[in-house]
Amino acid sequence: MMTMKMFKKSVALTLGLVMAGGVATFAQSLADAKKAIDAEQYQKASSMLKTLISSQPKVAENYFTLGNVYLTLDEVDSAKAVFTSGAAADPKNALNLIGLGRVDLFNKNTAGAQANFDKAIALSKKNYQTFMYLGKAYFENPNPNYEAALPHLKMADELETKDRDVEVFIALGDYWSDQLKNGPAYEMYLRALDIDPKLARVKVQIAKMFKQADGFIEAEDKIKEVLASDPNYGPAYRELAEIQMRWSFRDPSATTKKAEALSNMRKYLDLTDKSFDSRYRYAQFLVYAEDFETLASELQTLQAEPGNPKGFVINRLKGYTAVENNEFEKGLANLTELIKNPADESRLLGSDYLYLGKAYRGTGNDDLAIKYMVKGIQMDSTKVEELAQYGQKLFADKKYAKATEALKNVIALNSTNPAMAMNAYYLGLANYWNYATLYNEKAEPSTELLKDADSAFAQVLTLVPDYEAAAWYRVRVYKLLDNPQAPEGLAVPHYENYITLVTVTKPEKASEAPVIRNLIDAYNNLAAYYSATDKDKAIEYLNKTLALDPQNAYATETLKVLNAMKAQGSKAPIK
Structure with missing residues (x-):
């Protein structure tokens, strides 16, 4: 029979167990x-x-x-x-x-x-965690203040005298990693792993650092090490997907990596409860992967709660996806809606306007396409080649005035663009052919178009002095600028420069069919120019024509006339 004392002990023990x-x-x-x-x-x-x-x-x-x-x-x-x-x-x-x-x-x-x-x-x-979280607060926000963060993180490390809390070392590792200073970050992560070798998150961070250095094999191996220990650790699949996608972009021979990346990102989605936020991250990855077909399907059911700022981003992705899938009217509606609210102006990106311009381009509205593409590139000049390609497309479509407008902006918006010479060349072509087309239509075009064309071709030759195509177009420009009734020989120095370029500077070009045609034209025109003042020089040029084209009628007949005039001592010019 249980005594009262025994009963009290039992109650106390039971309560203790319940509380514990x-x-x-x-x-x-x-x-x-x-x-x-x-x-x-x-x-x-x-x-x-x-x-x-x-x-x-x-x-x-x-x-x-x-x-x-x-x-x-x-x-x-x-x-x-x-x-x-x-x-x-x-x-x-x-x-x-x-x-x-x-x-x-x-x-x-x-x-x-x-x-x-x-x-x-x-x-x-005196609590090290206070300073650790303070330090993290300073850099884990959209406007990181690394200078303010570091003293707090150091204080946390100093106060944590036992060096046993991995979170302090992880915080310091994240601090350095966030600034892409991977040397000190790696040191801190290793200290954390010394305390707990099973830290999956830290190993994923180390893999991320390998990825940033394009060490894709090492990065992939590190993630596989994590998954060998825990095959259900979702962030490892996310990082593996990002490693493989970057690998596929950097190395064209890594042909399987893009498909593997997409597969691993879907595994990440499955392992992160398919919440709105994991699906949101998946959608952003699909943009990076340029898988807009899958993204279009995903966006059909991805809805943000009212007031959630990610709803704005989802609307942006809907616009981008529609444009990429050639649904231009739909994209136009989405992106017009995106930019219409003045309160959202600070959230808009250059790419928002760029895609809006591409939507207008798809609907055939070149004026608004150029307007919004220019606005987008003003905000992000790294996208200037988008407008350059559009300008070249307009040129190919013989929309020369619009091509000129687009290409002028390309050159003005990014003067350090590596493709500057090609952009200037197309600008010169657009101006030249705009003039030529209007001239043939009897529209009396302004010679300013030719002067602008020449400026563009001169810029090309400054950047690439041996670009013979630009040199030849300067010939054509100055032939048109010259007075046909009383020629001044404006094209002469450009003919001579072209000849030197393709026969001395780049003699291998002289055997190409288009260059041979240009040389014959150059020799014949120079012969005509010098026939009045230097018949010997004119005859020399005509003989060069005949060396390239023995049956050339102009050179043959003109040579006969000049030789006859020389024999008679005549100084009358050739008409």
Whole structure:
């Protein structure tokens, strides 16, 4: 029979086990939530953390962890609300003040951030985690301040005297990695792995650094090492997909890597609960992979909640995808809607206007196509070749005036473009043929078109002095600029320059059929020019024509006349 003393002991033991079990369950649940975050299962983690907040409303770390999930997802307002609740639930805990400061940094409110950080330090100035999270807050935001972050991270390292918390070394590794300073990052990650060799996230980060150095084999091997230990670790598949996609772009012989990348990104999607955010990331990857057909299908069911800033990006992707899939009217509607709200102006990219221009191009509206493509390139001059290709297409379509407009902008918008010589050449062609076409239509074109053409061809020859095609077009330009009733020989120095170019500078060109035709034309025209003043020189040029074309009628007949005139001592010019 149980005595009262024994009963009390039993009750005490049972309560102790329940309480211990409750604490263990809570600890495991928070650990599980963090594990879900590490696996990029944000929807699952959010659900778990909300449950924890409901059951443990005084635990600051629950709020802090959930708020950071929201910031990872760019849901800044939700993060602020959670951090505010967390700070109220436990006013003596610094974590949620750090969270609020981080929100301030997202909103570019540096004064507000500093105020919150000062309060956090005042509450917990000897806790290394306070400084670790402060340091992370400074660089884990859209406007990183690395200079401000480092002293806090160093203080965290100094205060963590046992050197056993991997999170401190991971934070320092992330700090350096975020700046692409992979040497010190690698050192910090190795210190973390010394403490816990199973850290999958750290190994994925190291693989990422190999990728950034185009060490694709090493990067792939490192990811395979992670997957050998945990085949269900989603972020490893994401990084593997990004490694393989970059590999496929860098190495044309890596023919299987693009398909492997897409397959691995789908595995990532399957392992990250197919939440909105994992699908959103998958959609962005499809843009990078240029798989717009699959992206179009994915976007049909990818919807953001009202107020979610990612909805704006999804609308952008819909516009891009429609244009890439040649659904120009649909793309035009999407992109026009995207840019119409003045409140969104700061969120617009150069590519938004560029794609809008491409949509107009697809519908045949060259004026608006050029307008918006130019606007896009003004914001991002690295995209100038898009407009250059359009200008060349307009030239091929014999839309010479529009080609000129496009190509002038190409040259003005990026003077350091490696394709500058070719762009200038096409600009010269567009001006020349615009003049020639109008001239043949009896439209009396302005000679300014020819002068602009010559300026463009002269620019080509400055950049590529031995480009014979540009040299020949300068001949053609000056023939048209000369007075046909009283020729001044404006083309003569350009004929002579062309001859030197293809017979002395690049003699291998002299045997090419188009060059032979040009040489015959040059020799005959120079013979005509010199016939009045230097018959010997004229005869020399005619003989050069006959060396290339023994049956050339002009050279044959003119040579007879000049020889006869020489025999008679006549100085009358050839008409």
